[in-house]
């Protein structure tokens with residue numbers, strides 16, 4: 116059998132993660148909010164829960180603002196929505212200024228009609244032996260039917276959730292040590308660098324990869340470099356970065 120060069124190129128072609136480019140963060144966030152709203156309405160019609168995986172940080176702020184607007188101005192109900200957040204600092208009180216539990220209430224949960232018991236954010240106050248808690252978090256995601264849409268941001272070093280470069284592709288919810296570069300990047304939220312926790316609870320790359328759809332948001336020029344590395348990087352590089360492991 117003779118195979119021509121074109122066929123070899125097709126066989127060897129590298130499938131990249133699909134990338135949508137938007138004029139700005141607001142437009143991009145609106146497009147993602149529309150997709151989430153369509154899922155919620157579709158699940159409402161089927162009398163099923165819509166399960167969302169959510170992130171914190173500056174990246175999803177416009178998305179949450181748009182979901183709140185859809186609720187207030189266009190009557191989008193979140194009564195059938197169940198959410199699971201990616202991560203939380205450890206240890207931290209849920210009402211601390213930097214807590215991701217607090218962030219989610221301030222940016223989303225307090226402004227929509229989602230039942231409080233449907234909102235799951237890792238608890239930064241659980242005793243340090245968190246294995247049972249972490250396993251229960253994973254089981255709760257499964258019991259809800261698995262995540263329909265997982266929203267992610269990406270750190271400048273390629274971390275997703277608090278899965279730092281080198282995290283295992285099969286990792287699950289666990290206690291992790293934050294990279295110094297991540298602590299430095301997040302130091303602006305704290306009064307000084309020494310106040311930034313050294314640990315965090317995060318769902319794993321394996322947890323994220325189980326989601327039916329993953330949407331990673333990255334806005335602005337400063338994120339372009341890490342997005343390029345994640346999408347177009349060499350396989351060696353990809354093995355070290357958590358981000359490209361996401362489907």
Ligand code: F6R
Pocket residue numbers: 169170171172173174175201202267268269270271274275276277
């Ligand atoms: C937070 C999270 C992190 C952030 C990342 C980017 O829940 O998952 O991985 O997405 O640190 O942060 P921002 O959006 O502030 O640039």
